[in-house]
Amino acid sequence: MTSRSDLSAKVPVDGNVPAKAFVLEVHSDDPDAYLSEIAGRGNVQDTDDAFLSRVFTPSAGEFWVDRLQPRFWVFHTIGASVPAAAWLRDRVESRRDTDWMWLPSAHLRYIAPGALSRRVGTRFDGKRLVSSDAAARDLRVQLSGSHAERLLDEITGLPDYRSAVSFSNIEVDLSDPDLGPLRESVRRWGAFAAHGEQFTHHAQFVQTVISRYACLVESIEALSLRFVPLDTANGTTSQDADAGGASFAGMPIGIRFSRPIPDLPAFCEELFSSRAPFRLWGQPAVIDDEALVEAVDLHVGQRIGIELGHDWMRVYLHAGSCGNTVARLISNLQTRFDGALALTHPDLQDAAGLKPATALAR
């Protein structure tokens, strides 16, 4: 049998082929059964580690699946990234309890502040949501060089262009006296490619990124709207069956845009068209300068309420809904409409917009 320490040999980071890691967000009460279900019976092999499994797929080859974080599974492989991503995409799309990890721009910008950024990329595509009159409707920048992130920071400093800057990918060099050098390339949908000396360095890096993202998702879910019948909340049974009453907690999640929505009906038509990447279904009611919609996140099949104004959005996430829905919305809005958007709740903004001083601490 294989143990966790064997992973460095199974997924070497010092070979000719980069080690890849893909992170999926999974909701399952029975992880073992779930993994067998998505991988296919007979394709999952246990290891000595209760949280580590080997999965063999006919199309994508071998994955080593680390479930140490119950909600965020890491699929390690040295197989080709295209079939690996395709296989995982099919799993994600066929399920309503599985999704990618959707990193907000700042999680990439500050992914490892102590490290040296070697390459950065932004792929801002505002063709569908940004006015054709805008100074920056579509922006693709890819830069290689020492402290490559500084170029995007410079562009962010230009008022006309800051809303079109969203980190989509980054490559950084890390160095640790014990673990050696490591080069990591990270995509906003939770994909990693690494070269280095030690697998554990790479694995720890991935876990750090996941932990920060988990913090964001949990912060979002902490604000979900919850109505709990008082009988349940009090642990009693009401003698008055006709009475209602419920405890209440949570609040809507506010987003403030740095650029105005040019045409609210057209914006809504696109946002709620069921198309990727948002995959939101809805029939917005636009009245004056406000739009209301009971939307459905088709990724997970859950309803969310959304209000939109000239330069703001309010999201009503209900208890039991997945915070990944809002994280995905934020990440996609950053790359499609406004890379400089802000969350109005200070805790959420802290969790989504990591600053250099806090990035590594989380």
Add this chain to the structure above:
Amino acid sequence: MESRLVPVNAILDLALADGLNPAPLADAGWAVAALEVPVRVGGETVVCDVVLFNPQAGHLLVVEAKSGANLEPEQGRKLIALTPELLVIAGGITVPKPVPLHCEVLYACLADNADRICLGADEAGLRVPVLAVSRSDARLLRPQMAGPLLSAAFSSPAVWTHPIARIVPFDHESPAEAFDQPVRAELIAAMAQQRPSVTIRTLTEQAVRHFPIYGRAAQNRLQRAVRDAARRAAEAEPERFRYERSTAVSEERVAVLRSPETFDRRGRTQGYQAVWGSRAVRPRQRAEIPGQMDLFSELDEAERVATEEESDNGNEGDGDAQ
């Protein structure tokens, strides 16, 4: 939002520090504890629309949100008679610090009705402050009758910078069309989850997220409204949904006859767009496929495969009928 529901939603918004509208109640330390709390007082039950608790000050704020212009004197006298202890017990409120408890009653109403509410309070001998909510702000009337914490919180009007949040977007008295959007959204969610059917009871609890706040009579009215909305939704899409009455072996429900989830990616998107009205689907160009020669571009093709939308955002087609 229906004007009836403005006062209660205004109170909730003023107590939610979500960073959009001003939240003087939250800033002063209050948080919403419970809604529609039935409290037994003097052998009778009085229902408190909103109960807020300030754990630092040990202060409970009981809000009567008036949907109209009439104040009921008897209800007001019952509210005045409430004690903090009764409210804590009835609302299941956790008191984290051993501080002396106090309670206070606040009436909230539309600004247009404020004069009549104040007059009604005077005639009933109720020395209560009134929060008048208009389209532009919320301001405290009769501040001399408010406790120092409350009057300080509203020393100046709270000016709305955004529309009032819709925590209670509709209720059992709302018009039928208020139920269409949430019911249809829940039916689409059932489609996306590939559920074969959803019972009217479940649909009601899902479509009316604040369902638990209501008593049985109101819940029954809500269920009827949801049933009617579900029937309308099914009748408008007979090939996709069917309303089924209850039988000896099954509850009344809406059956999902056909879900876009059974189609390929392109058909799926267009299938959802077609439900309850088609959408124009704009043609779009295929994105370039970048190279994958080095580490930085190693994941480019994988990213395209995993997240690209071309394959499910195709040109105009004939919906999900393929």
